[in-house]
Amino acid sequence: MQASVKWVDGDTFIGRSHSGHNVVFDAGADSAAPSPMEMVLMSAGCCSSVDVVSILKKAKQDVSDVTVELSAERADSAPRVFTKINLHFVVTGNNVSEKHLARAVQLSAEKYCSVALMLEKAVEITHSHEVVENSAK
Template sequence: MQAQVKWVGDEMFMGISESGHTVVMDANGGKLGPSPLENVLLSLGGCSSVDVVSILEKARQDVQGCVVEIKGTRVDSVPRLFSDIHLHFVISGNNVSEKHVERAVALSADKYCSVALMLNKAVNITHDFEIKEPV
């Protein structure tokens, strides 16, 4: 897998993925695009969500929605690394089993999500979930 990041002016950078997709990053507090560290949180949330939805679908759960709210806490010293990241999964669907959601979230965190497994070496990652019936 390869990627390229190109400086486009001021504190703006354009990331180009191997598959040809573009992401604009703004190192100036994320005013015009997500910052690089915001992209780390988005990548973690995306990777984890893919796993959770896939596992729940394989378990024949009637999943209608999956939102993961991510909170990253950074240290006060430079470099301002993440010390803790918490993922809160909100799963909606009809008669979705708590046991299946708990298992899916745990499997993603401990076995399948490449982003979480890499970050886990330096960051305390926690997770929880709630299940909502669709409206």
Template sequence: MKSQVTWSKELQFTGVSESGHKIVMDGNQGKIGPSPMELVLMAAGGCSSVDVVSILEKARQAVSDCRVELEGTRADSVPSVYTAIHLHFVVSGKDLSEKHVARAVDLSMEKYCSVSLMLAKACEITHSFETVAA
């Protein structure tokens, strides 16, 4: 897997993925795009959400929406790395089984989500979930 990041101006950079997708990153308090650290948080949410939805669909659960609310705590000193990240999944659907949702979230966090598993080597990762009838 490859990507490229190019300086645009000020503290703004454009990242281009191997698949050709572009994203603007902003190291200037997020004036025109997310900061690299915000992208790390979003990557954990995106990676784990893919797992959760995929696992639930394979379990024939009628998922209509999946949202993950992330909260990251960073060190006060430089480098201000994440010291803790909490992911709270809100899964909506018709007649969802809490047991299936709990299993999907656990499997993602403990076995499948590459981003969260990598981050867990450097900070505490916790998770929770709720289901919403749709």
């Protein structure tokens, strides 16, 4: 895997993946885009969400929405690394099994999410989840 990052102006950079996708980063106080650390946090959430959605689909769960709410704590002084991250999954659907969701989150955390598995070598990562029933229309 390869990528490049090009400085644009001020504290703004554009990352370009080997597959040709561009992402804007901004580390400034008046940022116009996510900071590199925000991107790392969102990457962990996305990676794990991909797993959870896939596992729930394979379990034939009737899921209409999956959101992961991410919270993180950082060290007070440089380097301001993450010290704790929590991924809280909110899954909406019809009769979604809490047991299936718990298992999907566990499998992602322990086996599949390469981003979180890499980060957990230095960061305390926790997971939580809830099922929200679709409202009747």
